[in-house]
Amino acid sequence: MAQALINFLNVQYVERDGQQNKFFSGVLGIFGHGNVAGIGQALQQNPELPYYPVRNEQSGVHLAAAYAKASNRMRAFACTSSIGPGATNMITGAALATVNRLPVLLLPGDIFARRNVAPVLQQIESPATQDIGVNDCFKPVSRYWDRIYRPEQLITALPEVMRVLTSPSDCGAVTLALPQDVQTEAYEYPEELFQKRVWLIRRGQPDLLSLERAIAAIQAASRPIVVCGGGVLMSEASAALDNFVSATGIPVTETQAGKGALPWDHAQVVGAIGATGSEAANILARDADLVIGIGTRYADFTSASMTAFQNPKVRFVNINTAEFDAFKVGAIPVISDARVTLDLLTAKLAGQHVSADYASEVATLKTAWDAEVDRLFHLNNPGKPAQSEVIGAMWDASGPRDVLLSAAGSHPGDLHKLWRTRTPGGYHMEYGYSCMGYEIPGAMGARIADPTREIFVFLGDGTYLMMPSEIATAVQEGIKITIVLVDNHGFGSIGSLSRSIGSEGFGCKLRYRNDASGQLDGENVGIDYVANARSLGADACKVTTIAELKLALEKANAGTRTSVILIETDPAVGVPGYASWWDVAVAEVSEMESVRQARARYVEARKLERHHL
Ligand SMILES: Cc1ncc(C[n+]2csc(CCOP(=O)(O)OP(=O)(O)O)c2C)c(N)n1
Numbered sequence: 360m361a362q363a364l365i366n367f368l369n370v371q372y373v374e375r376d377g378q379q380n381k382f383f384s385g386v387l388g389i390f391g392h393g394n395v396a397g398i399g400q401a402l403q404q405n406p407e408l409p410y411y412p413v414r415n416e417q418s419g420v421h422l423a424a425a426y427a428k429a430s431n432r433m434r435a436f437a438c439t440s441s442i443g444p445g446a447t448n449m450i451t452g453a454a455l456a457t458v459n460r461l462p463v464l465l466l467p468g469d470i471f472a473r474r475n476v477a478p479v480l481q482q483i484e485s486p487a488t489q490d491i492g493v494n495d496c497f498k499p500v501s502r503y504w505d506r507i508y509r510p511e512q513l514i515t516a517l518p519e520v521m522r523v524l525t526s527p528s529d530c531g532a533v534t535l536a537l538p539q540d541v542q543t544e545a546y547e548y549p550e551e552l553f554q555k556r557v558w559l560i561r562r563g564q565p566d567l568l569s570l571e572r573a574i575a576a577i578q579a580a581s582r583p584i585v586v587c588g589g590g591v592l593m594s595e596a597s598a599a600l601d602n603f604v605s606a607t608g609i610p611v612t613e614t615q616a617g618k619g620a621l622p623w624d625h626a627q628v629v630g631a632i633g634a635t636g637s638e639a640a641n642i643l644a645r646d647a648d649l650v651i652g653i654g655t656r657y658a659d660f661t662s663a664s665m666t667a668f669q670n671p672k673v674r675f676v677n678i679n680t681a682e683f684d685a686f687k688v689g690a691i692p693v694i695s696d697a698r699v700t701l702d703l704l705t706a707k708l709a710g711q712h713v714s715a716d717y718a719s720e721v722a723t724l725k726t727a728w729d730a731e732v733d734r735l736f737h738l739n740n741p742g743k744p745a746q747s748e749v750i751g752a753m754w755d756a757s758g759p760r761d762v763l764l765s766a767a768g769s770h771p772g773d774l775h776k777l778w779r780t781r782t783p784g785g786y787h788m789e790y791g792y793s794c795m796g797y798e799i800p801g802a803m804g805a806r807i808a809d810p811t812r813e814i815f816v817f818l819g820d821g822t823y824l825m826m827p828s829e830i831a832t833a834v835q836e837g838i839k840i841t842i843v844l845v846d847n848h849g850f851g852s853i854g855s856l857s858r859s860i861g862s863e864g865f866g867c868k869l870r871y872r873n874d875a876s877g878q879l880d881g882e883n884v885g886i887d888y889v890a891n892a893r894s895l896g897a898d899a900c901k902v903t904t905i906a907e908l909k910l911a912l913e914k915a916n917a918g919t920r921t922s923v924i925l926i927e928t929d930p931a932v933g934v935p936g937y938a939s940w941w942d943v944a945v946a947e948v949s950e951m952e953s954v955r956q957a958r959a960r961y962v963e964a965r966k967l968e969r970h971h972l
Pocket residue numbers: 767768769770792793794795796818819820821822823847849850851852853
């Protein structure tokens with residue numbers, strides 16, 4: 360059965376816009392008793408589907424998700440694990456892939472279908488049923504889930520697997536739980552199962568009446584904006600968006616997933632929207648009378664927890680492949696591919712342009728925002744550099760096609776505001792699940808997807824400590840990534856969030872426990888990150904100034920090896936927020952005065968939250 364599965368995966372292709380390519384580029388994973396004799400043996404005798412061992416099953420799934428994202432969902436990896444802990448290690452990765460609508464195929468080993476030897480090593484037992492196991496935990500985080508109790512079930516499961524993985528609207532993690540005995544069983548499969556099959560990635564056309572209503576709404580609007588979501592990149596609709604907004608003058612705001620669809624210096628691009636947005640984008644969003652959301656799910660960071668759009672008359676048009684997203688915020692839903700609909704809108708709205716007043720307001724806001732970014736890039740902070748200066752130095756050191764990659768910490772917010780993306784895919788932020796630990800395997804996935812692009816990872820010390828181990832895999836496989844490790848001695852992001860809710864950074868600093876206070880408020884814990892990175896095989900160095908950082912980045916750029924550049928930053932100098940808000944609920948009652956004050960501010964701020972029905 361496992362041999363049949365691997366043979367099937369090896370002959371699946373996808374096609375879009377006349378381009379055809381193999382869908383699966385290989386299998387990532389770790390072997391244990393639940394897969395070594397089945398999937399492991401099948402992979403060994405089928406080297407055309409290469410096997411890449413990783414150090415942690417979770418990071419294998421992250422690598423797969425990043426690879427799919429950097430391939431605009433046209434290519435994917437499968438991930439194999441043993442039963443029990445190897446399988447459950449993949450659950451976080453599965454959730455990340457599903458939240459971000461990225462195709463990954465998970466093949467966790469499962470307990471014996473024949474049951475007579477139960478409980479096997481790592482089997483969880485239930486007194487209520489024999490039909491349950493840890494792989495059931497994948498159900499809520501998978502778009503399709505199945506367990507293959509009999510070898511012939513593959514014949515009906517595999518077409519469903521491919522339908523979901525290649526769906527522009529429904530894709531995410533797909534889980535096939537594979538009992539270890541069934542993996543090894545023989546079965547006479549039909550020959551057709553192993554013939555090359557090409558899955559068409561559809562470009563859905565919009566319903567004509569919905570399109571007409573969307574056009575009428577755009578024609579009637581005097582202060583329209585576009586919210587550019589990740590769907591624009593997945594649809595490869597950058598040129599179509601450029602045509603549409605250049606012709607109409609409608610300003611473009613960007614979500615984390617959609618950032619970089621157009622270059623930062625495009626006349627209509629006003630930068631990030633929402634809780635981590637630019638002042639230009641957030642002011643335009645606040646007053647907009649029409650929001651054209653393209654390929655966005657309106658996450659709370661985008662909507663600034665439903666406070667971003669304050670015009671009492673605001674309406675929404677949503678262009679989305681997923682009906683689920685298209686109907687959000689009471690929008691006129693245009694359920695279709697982004698590129699197709701943008702081309703139609705450009706043609707049908709020929710001659711339409713925003714007013715001269717609005718255009719000049721957009722231009723003025725954009726110029727002011729660009730000046731603010733320049734200021735933050737060149738703060739010349741006395742003592743340790745500010746994080747915004749590190750971002751500026753990385754931007755200077757990177758080329759137009761290079762990729763900035765990050766996921767969690769204070770930097771996604773700072774980078775959303777400040778990074779000046781020059782080409783689509785140049786900004787790779789995992790902010791659907793914002794998962795600490797995505798960064799290093801994610802960078803590997805992005806690099807494998809396009810080895811001609813340098814990958815710069817922006818990583819916090821907290822995140823580094825959670826999962827540095829995949830550096831060893833990058834070195835083993837000769838996959839070059841450049842990691843800038845920003846040491847601010849703990850969780851800068853959650854620390855400042857904690858202070859904002861009155862809790863003084865409790866539990867967020869990397870300090871020794873202090874015998875006197877009983878708290879973690881002693882000296883900084885000194886961790887030798889350089890030695891740690893070197894021990895895993897990377898080149899590593901510590902820099903203290905922005906000038907040294909630039910030199911180290913130049914050296915890393917010129918080299919061919921994975922490197923880690925460590926820099927300490929001033930935790931006290933953050934990038935401010937701009938006309939935005941994020942709802943993090945504060946305790947309604949507390950013994951702490953600072954929390955009571957934070958609660959009073961919170962109650963006030965929440966008054967701006969709106970329902971868009
Ligand atoms: C797996 C996971 N656990 C917890 C969190 C919550 N979280 C978000 S940012 C953060 C701190 C990250 O620290 P660091 O990498 O040092 O970045 P900094 O905040 O200092 O910029 C935490 C704990 C998360 N996003 N992911």
